[in-house]
Amino acid sequence: MQAELIAIGTELTLGTTVDTNSAWLARTLATVGVEVQRVTLVADDIGAITEVIAAAWQRSPLVLCTGGLGPTADDLTREAVAQATQRPLEFHQDLFDGIAARFRSFGRTMSESNRQQAFVPMGARPVPNARGTAPSFIIDEGSRALMVFPGVPSEMKFLVETELLPFLRNERELKSVLLVRSIWLSGTSEAEAGEIIADLMQASYPTVGISAKAAQYEVRISAQGEDPAQVEADIEACAAEVERRLERFLMDRDGLAAHVLRRLTNRSASVAIYEGLRGAPIYNALRSAKPDLVQALRGVTIHPLDQAVDRDAAESLAIAGANTVRNNWQASYGIAAVPAQVGADGFTDVCIVLVGKDLQRSFTRRVELKSDDALGFIATAALDLIRRSLEA
Template structure:
């Protein structure tokens, strides 16, 4: 039976920060859904000794070991060679793999080079994993009681191979399911949220774990059951308990985002939104329009970075900018009012602030941000101090966008 697994991501480029490993996270989610506990993710560079060491250690403590990367045609693609060494098997050519390489290159209209045929060599005793999306087939091999499965690092290839070949195999060798449900909250810090549900955080099954980032906090509830229905049956009452305590901060679950939650509310109400951004530079509009169907509720967005743009495009009075400055309550309100008037939208949201690293003053330090909201009932403005994030321009902009969405979300709830 397969109960535990490890993922080994192979490639020096990940250690150097040139490439982010998304494969391990995806595999962890898929294996959890199959009832397999993933206890370790390991990243190792293109070094045969370290790859072999990682494989030996993983095989000694896990039922299933998945590797990603290192299956290409170059000299630093070492995964299958290392697997052969760990399994004490010689590398042999597989005619099926050679045919696959030839057919793939023929479909490209090209001839394979001698180095491409490196991808037809596997440890003796291997069961090949087909790869209809690329030239590198994978290998499945039992080593010291652990099942190894090697995959290419290209995500689309790895995912297809896992779903087509390994997932059915793992499902046939597992018992039960591990299910997770994520609840998202905003407007409350991680420590304050944790205090409200501390008794649930200490419970062994289901487990509840918090994770915070940029003005949002999530609680992940995870349970194991004989099947998904049983696991969900454990999770649902815990989720209901959490929402009874923290419902006013809740905005969605699993793949929900602040922007999608806001968009859903606007769409349900048949209302529209316009934006006027300064320090966020169009980030809020970008996130709004990332959602398919956002044209139903988003009319337009203006990036008025300069004072002149605020005057010309939004009608912010010259005296407002002169007397109060671009980062002020009066300017934030005027920006929102101007965006709503010019667009004809039901709601307008504005943001103006100092994202840094320069530009701050004693009265208005880096991290000072004003938000404006305007609708048929008038306008309002809110100030936040993000100076704790003043060392990161990116963090201030991202957090400002999250706060803007939450401000609008709460405004819509209050005016429902």
């Protein structure tokens, strides 16, 4: 079964609140073999909500909406669902009594506006909310279903686990499972990795895709079927082939920083850092790794430049800085990152140097330092330089 998710609320479309509900729902639905095809955010506007729900209701066998079930004037999901499905709203006394009981249990007086929460579209199955005051409901037409849940994450999760999943398993008899395996890469590019596994990405089963963040890459492999053992075997076979082809770029599931620190720890080696950027990207990346691994980090010197320098000078400063911290902290390796002056195009050459016993390697990462991802790109480049040196 395929599904669409609709998250409703102006706070989501403005970006003041992050839509974590849809991510959780997608992961949870995968456990019963439901694949999410589309996620839509829509503001608190009756016309926009109605349009989005109506379109989803026409094309998808399962539509899940979150948010907009409160008692205020901007809680419009009930009315929008009623219009989109052409089912007028009906008042349910039992739902209203349940809401009133919840308020009594809180020791609070219910407002008249809470009455609107007891309305659901005609023919819909009301679902009382034992964790809050906003009831849910299900429209079930056999071949398709639409379910509406509160936007409060704890209430939504409770109702999904106690109502949605049993509905899908028992009434839709969903028995398949959807498994996902991730393989993490660095030291490559999305294009290069994609070319190496292009035939696997074009295959219909298992499904293989790549996503990128700050020059680190996730290869996701997903497979679905009714035999969990066979699905697991299919996933593992595909993963083994991906890992074989991309072996030189593989890193730990915990991330590149943990991967590097673990390799250093296994070799009884250590690293010291010289940061020429105030944001200290390498240090911040390493200190975010697992606490038991950070012992491989001997120390850090943060020394932003007083004035801009050209690329050659930046590289010389990086070489000197890497050697200095290695000697001062008596580390196996010294790593330094020093920026050159900003170019006419707004980009900066950041010179990265790794030194060790009989070792000196340099790399330049060109970044736009004003970018939100700039420090991540620098940290990844520096850590990957260490990774490749350790695994050479």
